[in-house]
Structure formats: structure tokens, C-alpha cells
Amino acid sequence: MGKCSACPRLVQWCKDVAITKRKAYESEEYWGKPVSGFGPADASILIVGLAPGAHGANRTGRVFTGDRSGDWLFGSLHRNGLAKLASSTSLHDGQELLGVRITCAVHCAPPDNKPSTEEKATCSPWLLKEISLLLPTLKSFVALGKFAWDGLIDSLKAMDFQVPTPKPKFGHGSQCEVIGPDGVQRLLIGSYHPSQQNTFTGKLTEAQLDQVFELASAYK
Numbered sequence: 001m002g003k004c005s006a007c008p009r010l011v012q013w014c015k016d017v018a019i020t021k022r023k024a025y026e027s028e029e030y031w032g033k034p035v036s037g038f039g040p041a042d043a044s045i046l047i048v049g050l051a052p053g054a055h056g057a058n059r060t061g062r063v064f065t066g067d068r069s070g071d072w073l074f075g076s077l078h079r080n081g082l083a084k085l086a087s088s089t090s091l092h093d094g095q096e097l098l099g100v101r102i103t104c105a106v107h108c109a110p111p112d113n114k115p116s117t118e119e120k121a122t123c124s125p126w127l128l129k130e131i132s133l134l135l136p137t138l139k140s141f142v143a144l145g146k147f148a149w150d151g152l153i154d155s156l157k158a159m160d161f162q163v164p165t166p167k168p169k170f171g172h173g174s175q176c177e178v179i180g181p182d183g184v185q186r187l188l189i190g191s192y193h194p195s196q197q198n199t200f201t202g203k204l205t206e207a208q209l210d211q212v213f214e215l216a217s218a219y220k
């Protein structure tokens with residue numbers, strides 16, 4: 001995936017950000033490329049976010065690593081016994097995920113965090129591939145934010161998962177069961193994205209995020 005160049009606008013944006021940088025990180029070498037999923041290949045929980053952050057994952061090369069959203073996410077995973085460390089700062093920080101994998105619906109950082117409809121569609125085969133590789137052990141999905149919820153449901157339908165109709169509405173704590181092409185029932189949970197917009201305003205609290213991962217871990 002690191003060499004994927006199917007979305008010229010996003011590929012260029014990632015490179016441009018890696019050159020201009022944010023002042024706080026001007027001494028660092030940015031990753032500036034597509035960011036793949038992180039976590040064991042036999043995970044039972046798959047967390048899906050929107051896309052790499054321009055100065056987070058696009059800088060460090062690992063999803064949700066090096067920004068405030070990641071601090072919240074990894075903090076919650078750690079409290080739930082799903083991450084070795086309570087923070088994720090760089091590719092070489094020793095972080096390990098335990099039974100959980102994190103990925104994105106779009107793998108290159110988009111301007112204004114807004115990939116186009118075409119870019120979302122172009123990147124979706126990567127998510128389909130990741131889900132299909134995880135199927136033997138996968139028990140639950142967590143979608144961080146409405147975009148990830150919609151993208152994940154579209155991907156599951158494309159893989160012939162049975163998804164309830166009408167389409168389940170996104171909200172924090174929304175959940176439904178989906179049946180895979182292998183006949184196995186799995187849980188899909190929605191969570192507000194741990195962006196600063198949600199965490200600074202109190203829309204998403206640590207306890208609320210922790211509850212999502214408690215639920216995902218408990219589903220067998």
C-alpha cells in the first residue's frame with residue numbers, strides 16, 4: 001500500500017504536507033505516504049477511522065499516532081487491556097495492540113479531512129482486503145465517526161455481509177449485528193470520533209469511549 005498512487009490529489013497533498021510541515025515538527029522527517037492498518041493479523045476487533053491526520057499519522061507513519069485523537073484512542077485501548085502503552089507517539093515507541101487492529105476508510109491524509117466521493121471509492125478495496133484477511137478471528141467492528149460508519153457498512157455490503165435494513169443510524173453507542181459471508185454473526189458499534197472537536201467540547205468523554213471498547217471486547 002505504501003506505494004499506492006491511485007488518488008493523485010491525496011498523494012500530492014501528503015507529500016506537500018511532508019515538505020511544509022507544522023512548526024512544532026519541523027525537525028522531523030514526515031512519512032508523507034499512505035498509512036496502513038496497525039495491529040495483529042488475528043485481531044478480534046477492527047477499529048475503523050476516517051483517514052490519517054496530516055500531522056499525526058501522515059507524519060509518524062502509523063494510524064492515530066502522534067496527535068491528540070490518538071492520545072484518546074490509545075489511552076482508552078490501554079485502559080481496556082487492548083494496548084500495551086497508554087500513548088502512541090512514533091513507529092519505534094514499543095506500542096503493541098492486543099487483539100485489536102486499527103485502520104482507516106481512506107489511507108492517505110486528505111485536505112481538510114475531507115476525501116472526495118471518488119477517493120473514498122478508490123480506497124475502499126484496501127479496507128475490503130483487510131477485513132477479508134481478518135475474518136477468521138474477527139468478532140466486532142468499531143466505527144469512529146459517521147464517515148467511518150457509512151464507509152464500513154458499504155464495505156460490509158460489498159462483501160455480502162447481511163446488514164439490517166433500513167441502514168442502522170450512526171450515533172455514539174449505536175450497534176447492530178451483521179452476518180458475514182462465512183455465516184458468522186459479528187457486532188458493529190458506532191462511536192463518536194475522538195477528535196478534539198468532540199473531546200474538547202465534552203461531546204465524547206473518556207468513560208463513553210471506554211464503554212465502546214468494553215462492549216466490543218465482551219462480544220464473543
Ligand code: SF4
Nearest residue numbers: 004006007034108123
Ligand atoms: S487514498 Fe487509498 S487508494 Fe488513494 S492513493 Fe491513498 S492508499 Fe491509494
